[in-house]
Amino acid sequence: MPHLPRLPRLQIVVRRREAAFVVLAALIGVLAGLAVSAMGFLTQLLHSILYDVGLMDRLSAIGEITREQALIPAVGGLLVGLSAWLIARFRTSHLVDPIEANALHGGRLSLSDSLIVAGQTILSNGFGASVGMEAGYTQMGSGIASRLARLLNLRRNDVRVLVGCGAAGAISAAFNAPFTGAFYGFELIIGVYSIATVAPVMASALAAMLVTRLLGTAPNMIEVPPIPNLSAADYFPFLILGLVAGIMSVGIMRLVTLVERGFATTRCPPVIRPALGGLAVGAIALFVPQVLSAGHGALHVELEGGSTLAALGLLFGAKVVAAALSLGSGFRGGLFFASLFLGVLLGKIFAIAMNPVMPLAVDLTVSAVVGMASLAVGIVGGPLTVTFLALEATGDLTISGIVLTASIMAAIFVRQTFGYSFSTWRMHVRGETIRSAQDVGWLRSLTVGRMMRGDVKTVPVSLSLAEFRKRYPLGSAQRVVAVDESERYAGIVLVPEAFAPEADAKANIASILRYKDDMLLPAMNVKHAASIFDQTQSEELAVVDNRLSRKVVGLLTESHLLRRYSEELDKAHRGALGEEPAEE
Structure with missing residues (x-):
């Protein structure tokens, strides 16, 4: 660039x-x-x-x-x-x-x-x-x-x-x-x-x-009909709605993945999968045309209209299937507005279904707005984002509090049972592990290869203890790397153990080798390397080019690794708070 x-x-x-x-x-x-x-x-x-x-x-x-x-x-x-x-x-x-x-x-x-x-x-x-x-x-x-x-x-x-x-x-x-x-x-x-x-x-x-x-x-702007006066007692039913929205969010995200895998298992060429998905969406739209596109027009119609429970359920199911078919087959787009539309439908379904059993009446409009926000938070994430959307749409601070409460309920459920938003879930399916946009790139770039020292002295594994003691007297080194006749990593000799009174001076050093199968690779990031240090309880480990050839290319100490990790972590935190130095 x-x-x-x-x-x-x-x-x-x-x-x-x-x-x-x-x-x-x-x-x-x-x-x-x-x-x-x-x-x-x-x-x-x-x-x-x-x-x-x-x-x-x-x-x-x-x-x-x-x-x-x-x-x-x-x-x-x-x-x-x-x-x-x-x-x-x-x-x-x-x-x-x-x-x-x-x-x-x-x-x-x-x-x-x-x-x-x-x-x-x-x-x-x-x-x-x-x-x-x-x-x-x-x-x-x-x-x-x-x-x-x-x-x-x-x-x-x-x-x-x-x-x-x-x-x-x-x-x-x-x-x-x-x-x-x-x-x-x-x-x-x-x-x-x-x-x-x-x-x-x-x-x-x-x-x-x-x-x-x-x-x-x-x-x-999303036009919402007038909101009735609300009180603290109105919070309880919408906590249940938030939980329901969280459950539905996980189901919708998993459905998209199932559809995508379904297309893959058919061995249908990827180039025609979107066409097949589009054919299915068109077939649904013949009976329920509101599934077409994102759903802006249908959302406004449903906010202002009074559909029956059966009609709402049909539209909700049709939209979920159409969105899953579209994204799973390979169309490009997202679920942000679709989740808002589906949330409105879910909120109205919830109000109609729960009113007969609730001690207090659940207003359809309020339930639609809360459902809209809760489902969007469950799928997209960002409880404050969607709360402000509700506030800017309604201008009502009271309903914004209910929206935030229900949205947090949905977010907690999704985080505890699923752990991803739709965007990060799609990355997870592809093999990535990130769960948010927080900067972890520096963590991956801080590799063993960048931190290790390359001046490694080795000894053959066939060397006798007596000869080893001559080469490395007590105090000259703490650890020495041993290699076999093919120059492959064999283990580490702890120098104090080589001078133990019970050690047989005529034997070779193979008898006292430690960490024979514990090694680091240059591509490992700092977090992975730290976990290996923790498992082995070693203060220093050898770095090999790969696990097959096991050629020693460096050494890394746990103290240096932790110091570099702390420095980079501190730099990342200062950067997030806007405290980065003027020059890097």
């Missing part, structure tokens, strides 16, 4: 002056707002052309579709599958999203990757797949931010913060809700809230919202 050699002063100003950093964050918000506006317009244009709906209308609010239109998601799936096939031919690595970039790569996010994700998301949603646009929005906002930050050669933590600013701006523009966008950046992308990050993240969120308003592309 090239830097900006002609603008060294700008780089210094941005790195050292907080006001300049905030201005840069606001610029990123402007660009994120423009990206969201463009993506939203293209998606609506596809809906208008393909499904004959107005540019200001929502696809999921239509009453019915024709049989010909039911084939449109399959066509979109074919296009998405072909694009994925072409991309796979020219690259071997997977597309990195903002959470993974901030957790593992110090905020390094490819703008070309972001454009690919954005394009595939537009195709998926535009052709009617049951996925949301928010993943594409945040990918573009974060990709732009990462590009600008790296052009200015900013510090690792500054890049991570700006990636969060890009995502915050995108969500703010998408929902016309700056506080929702800001806390999305804090909770889901940066992974920590600190005073140092408030100003840039809020600046980006506000700038993005203002751009969409000036362009006239600001979406309608």
Whole structure:
């Protein structure tokens, strides 16, 4: 990635002056707002052309579709599958999203990757797949931010913060809700809230919202009917709803994975899997057209309408299946807005089902809002993010308290029984272990190979104890590495043990070797190495090139490992709190 050699002063100003950093964050918000506006317009244009709906209308609010239109998601799936096939031919690595970039790569996010994700998301949603646009929005906002930050050669933590600013701006523009966008950046992308990050993240969120308003592309905020007066007694039933939402969240996330594995076990070529998924979604949409796209129109209809329990249950089940088929077959998108829509349905189902047995009446609108937030928190994460969304949608502080309480209940259940949000669960299925955007990339880069010393003196395992004592008198060394005739690691000799009175001087050192099968590899990270030290209770271990050839390449002491770990951990904590030094 090239830097900006002609603008060294700008780089210094941005790195050292907080006001300049905030201005840069606001610029990123402007660009994120423009990206969201463009993506939203293209998606609506596809809906208008393909499904004959107005540019200001929502696809999921239509009453019915024709049989010909039911084939449109399959066509979109074919296009998405072909694009994925072409991309796979020219690259071997997977597309990195903002959470993974901030957790593992110090905020390094490819703008070309972001454009690919954005394009595939537009195709998926535009052709009617049951996925949301928010993943594409945040990918573009974060990709732009990462590009600008790296052009200015900013510090690792500054890049991570700006990636969060890009995502915050995108969500703010998408929902016309700056506080929702800001806390999305804090909770889901940066992974920590600190005073140092408030100003840039809020600046980006506000700038993005203002751009969409000036362009006239600001979406309608989620419109909620009037909320009745609430009291402390109203909290109890919604704690139960939060728990139910947590259970449903885990079920939905697992269902997506099961569908994905189901497609894989059929040995169907990946290029046509989205087309098959689109065909199934289209078939569902013939009977329940509200499953098409993310669900913006259907959400507003259900918030204001009075569907029966049977109708709500049918729509909930159809939307869950359609979303799982879309994502599991390979369409690009997310579950953010789909989880909001499903939460509204779940909340209304809960209110209708529980009213006959509850001592106090459960209001349908309140239950819909609480269900919306709780299910979204269970699937996406970010209880404060979704609480602010409810606050900005309703303007009611009392219901925001109930929303936060129920959301925390859902979050606790998901964390204790499942441990992942939808984004991090998808990474887990792929083989990653991260559970949030908190920076653990430095932990993986701090390897044994970087910390070991390479000046290793070895002795042959056939050496006699008498000869060993001549070479290494007491006090000359604490440990010596032994190798066999093929120069393979054989173990470690503790020098004091070689001088023990009961030791036979005529025997070779093989009889006193320790840690024969305990060794480190250069690629091990500091955490893995520390666990091996803890298991072996050794103060120093040999490092070998691999477990097959076992050629000794270095030594590492436990004290040095722990000191380096403490230094890097302290640096990471100071960076998260905005206390990084001016120069690294």
